[in-house]
Amino acid sequence: MKRHKENADEGPVPSVFRDRRQAGAILAKKLQERYRFAEKPLVLAIPRGGVVTGDEIASRLGADLDVIVSKKVGAPGNPELAVGAVMHDGSFFPNTGIIEVLRVPQAYITQQIAEKKIEIERRLAKFRGGKDYSLEGRTVILTDDGVATGATVFAAINWLKTQKVKKLVVAMPVGPADTLERIRQIVDELVVIHAPEDFAAVGVFYEEFAQVSDDEVVEIMGRWRQRPGLS
Incomplete structure (x- = not known):
């Protein structure tokens, strides 16, 4: 794959992301181009890698960040x-x-x-201090660092649909075209960067894809814990 080194805010979209933060920055830019949020959205990130991506998205959108866990x-x-x-x-x-x-x-x-x-x-x-959420009426952006078979994402989507959210957007750096099409059909909006027909693994689309530790997630969420809107 050809690799680009441009800044996430400039130049062509890379075929291989430098890291999860670059993927998040590109997703944030696509979200900003497509939406003018009337209220502060909530980014819900799937740990652990998705929290790094979600941190970048939320920071750039001026959104709130929280985690959602499916296994x-x-x-x-x-x-x-x-x-x-x-x-x-x-x-x-x-x-x-x-x-x-x-x-x-x-x-x-x-x-x-x-x-x-x-x-x-x-x-x-x-990661967040408990399992209670208050999502009714909120615009939610569900994200991860990528999707393969999609079981954890589909579980999260199905649960979110019971929470009376105002709008459910899925923002995903990469995933197989067939999985992403199934996601598109059951959410309000899907924002994706790469959706190849021939898909091997999420990590193939990253130059740096080291495992994210629990401690890294705790550190990221600790910076958001006291912000208004986090439930």
């Missing part, structure tokens, strides 16, 4: 293959095709939901 449920014997994803309230987004092909038992899914809820609540307590 993938891996297939029996193959934890990287998502059979679905869980939210903090136990709501489950099923990857129906994989569940049917692998004949995943409901008892396995139920056990995984209970286990994942515990981990989600731990993360929410650590």
Whole structure:
């Protein structure tokens, strides 16, 4: 892939992002070009990498930043293959095709939901201090550093639709075209930079894609914790 070194605010959009912050800066610019927000939007970032991207978006838009956590449920014997994803309230987004092909038992899914809820609540307590949200009437921008199969994003979208938000926008640096089209059909707006038909992995689109630590997320969210509008 050809790599550009231009500043995020100038020149062509790079085919490979320098890092998550550059991806966030480009997304923020696209959002500013497409929207004139009547009120302060809320950026909801999926940890951990998405919080870095979300921090950049929120800072540039003058928005609020918060985190939303969903956890993938891996297939029996193959934890990287998502059979679905869980939210903090136990709501489950099923990857129906994989569940049917692998004949995943409901008892396995139920056990995984209970286990994942515990981990989600731990993360929410650590990153934002609790699991209560006040989102009614707000314009929400859901973001991550990229999407692949999309199970965690779909789980978050489905939960957000129960929260009476005013408008739900998904802002994503990169993802496969088919997954992004499915997202586009169920949200108010989708803003995306790269949507290749031939998709390998999110990390391929970044020069620097080191794992983000819990401590980095805590540090970022600590800077936002006292700002008005964060629930």
